[in-house]
Amino acid sequence: MHGSRPADLDTGNAGTADLGTAELGTADPGTGSLRTANLLGAAALVITDLILAADRAGGISPSGAAALITLSGRHGLAVTDLGRRVGLTQSAAVRMVDGLSAAGLVERTRGPGRSVDVRLTGEGEATARALLAARDAPVSAALAALPAEDQETLADLLSRLLSRLYDDVGDADLMCRMCDRAACTAGAICPVGAAARARAATAGEAQSEVQRGAQGEAQGEAQGEAQGEAQSEDPG
Template identity: 65%
Template sequence: MHERLANLLGATALAVTDLVLAEATEAAGVSASGAAALIVLSAAPGLGVTELGRRVGLTQSAAARMVDGLEAAGLAERRRSGGRAVHVRLTRRGEEAAARMLGARAAPLAGTLTVLGDDEREALTALLSKLLTRLYGQIGDADVLCRMCDRACCTEGAVCPVGQAERDAAER
């Protein structure tokens, strides 16, 4: 029984990932890592290239090339700040692209959930919160786990389960 459930979860996770990435990358005309970088920078402006790369799963050199591409597209810019430190910020065009991507990301997710009734959505919310708490325990980094999240959406009127898991881990 658990093997079937795990398989169903895997297929669902992959299908949702494919839908979300297709919509997000199309909305901004960037790669999957570029899409994640735009969303990360919209929530945490001024990250260094290395930290940005860590959050989106790229090496420092790959992150630098990705930022080059975002700069060439007019979506981001590097800014020097004292010494050798370089921070990446979104341009106005990059901020608009990130907002479009979050909207585009939301559409297939909301569409997928339309097959569920109110009680089922409530139950799924509780189950996903529990699973995300467990995943935080395995991944151990909210910035990585939530790299494609609409952070405002997750914290309006509720507690983000990943953020709570991170606070709980810090207290231990």
């Protein structure tokens, strides 16, 4: 990564993304659940600190790092779409892209019609790979303290937890903005993507049911009108 870049390449949100007004579960947990929640929160905070430290060591802000990783492997995204995926407003996303462009990590290219897409440069691609490696290193080191069997159990538990968290956040792109997609889907299915598809399928079924109900009502009304007309025309 470019050592001479400023510590914060964008002026957008330098912390974690705003998850909006999602209301997390408020069930009253028992004492054991409270301890588990506390341990999970402590571990999540330490891991977040390690990841953010790796980002800053490379001279990239958290939102800038998320943008580079999000763009990695894609042909390009509009500034507004990129901002949404990393949790920034449109104006903050513009400033972020300006900073990344000035550093030679992204470029604006003409998209379909009059749209303008943001794409990674060659240096941007290399930086995105380096960011993922830097992020994975401290997390992998922490996991190494667990036996392989415990790591598999933890992976299953985390998949279930992420599926549940999708119900609250409702945005797979935002949740997975710092994900190593290749690692996530190696011989497995992304739990967040699976949760998103399940919700879409449920919404589609509900919409179809509404449409079928509306069609049934329309057909019933048409038949009723036809029968009424037939009876009025019947001289008997």
